[in-house]
Amino acid sequence: MEYYCASHVGMVRKNNEDYCMGEIIESEHGEIGIFAIADGMGGYKKGEVASRIAAENIIIFLKENLLQNGNIKIEYIDDILKQAYNIINTMVHEKAEGNEEFSGMGTTLTAAILYKDHVYIANVGDSRGYIYSREAGIIRVTRDHSYVEELVERHIITEKEAMSHPKRNEITRAIGPDPFVIVDIFKRKIEKDEIILLATDGLTGCVEDSEIEEIMDSSEDLEYISDSLINTANETGRDNVSVVLVRA
Numbered sequence: 001m002e003y004y005c006a007s008h009v010g011m012v013r014k015n016n017e018d019y020c021m022g023e024i025i026e027s028e029h030g031e032i033g034i035f036a037i038a039d040g041m042g043g044y045k046k047g048e049v050a051s052r053i054a055a056e057n058i059i060i061f062l063k064e065n066l067l068q069n070g071n072i073k074i075e076y077i078d079d080i081l082k083q084a085y086n087i088i089n090t091m092v093h094e095k096a097e098g099n100e101e102f103s104g105m106g107t108t109l110t111a112a113i114l115y116k117d118h119v120y121i122a123n124v125g126d127s128r129g130y131i132y133s134r135e136a137g138i139i140r141v142t143r144d145h146s147y148v149e150e151l152v153e154r155h156i157i158t159e160k161e162a163m164s165h166p167k168r169n170e171i172t173r174a175i176g177p178d179p180f181v182i183v184d185i186f187k188r189k190i191e192k193d194e195i196i197l198l199a200t201d202g203l204t205g206c207v208e209d210s211e212i213e214e215i216m217d218s219s220e221d222l223e224y225i226s227d228s229l230i231n232t233a234n235e236t237g238r239d240n241v242s243v244v245l246v247r248a
Helices: 048-068 074-098 145-151 209-217 221-236
Strands: 002-008 018-025 032-041 107-115 118-124 128-133 137-140 184-189 194-198 241-247
Touching: 002 018, 002 032, 002 221, 018 048, 018 221, 018 241, 032 048, 032 194, 032 221, 032 241, 048 074, 048 107, 048 145, 074 107, 074 118, 074 184, 107 128, 107 194, 107 241, 118 194, 128 209, 209 221, 221 241
Parallel strands: none
Antiparallel strands: 002 241, 018 032, 032 107, 107 118, 118 184, 128 137, 128 194, 194 241
16 A cells, blocks of 8 residues: 645635644554545634644544554444544634634545555545546545535536535535534455545546546556646646645
8 A cells, every 4th residue: 555645726816714624543453544534614723723633633633543552443444544534624613713813714534444455535624535547447445525516416407517616615514613514434355556635625526537547547657647636637627726646
């Protein structure tokens, strides 16, 4: 297993409200990879605080709760992820409620756990998770919690139209604004050398999936792919852009 994380402020904004990170843990039962990406909201300082709290603390929580006494509790993964997201949500919510400086802040949060031949991806908001292979191309795993996603699902607009819709940045679910949060969890079988991609909407809101697939086809090197994805997003994008790439 190998991974590469990158985040860029973009070509317009002055501060980066995205945050991403990952960790590969060795155990007697094999490697377990834990990765997170978050896109903060709420304006200067607020968004970057929320995204960092979310990404850092979900990694910490999952490390502490997935691995106990040398055993990996993968059979309880859904419950652990739900508990993790609710604890992180409470952390962000209480910080926003208890400090006027951070009032109104929130963040998306997408996390992936890779263990043996399965990946578990959880998300709140519109930061996405994909699986890529040379044979099958790029397959989107997550569903955006956003206004435009609802329009796409109801066949009112196309995915291409969603990218330029005036309400494209309006999300319907986030970490922090409310006392409780609902998280979506997806389980997928993954083959050796397939790649997991986590991305904020700075990439997926500017670059179509077909172009993302072309870039991922262009190289085996994760750093090169990451740089190419970010550079392409920055050609037309107006947002921070972050990616996490994990090769099984």
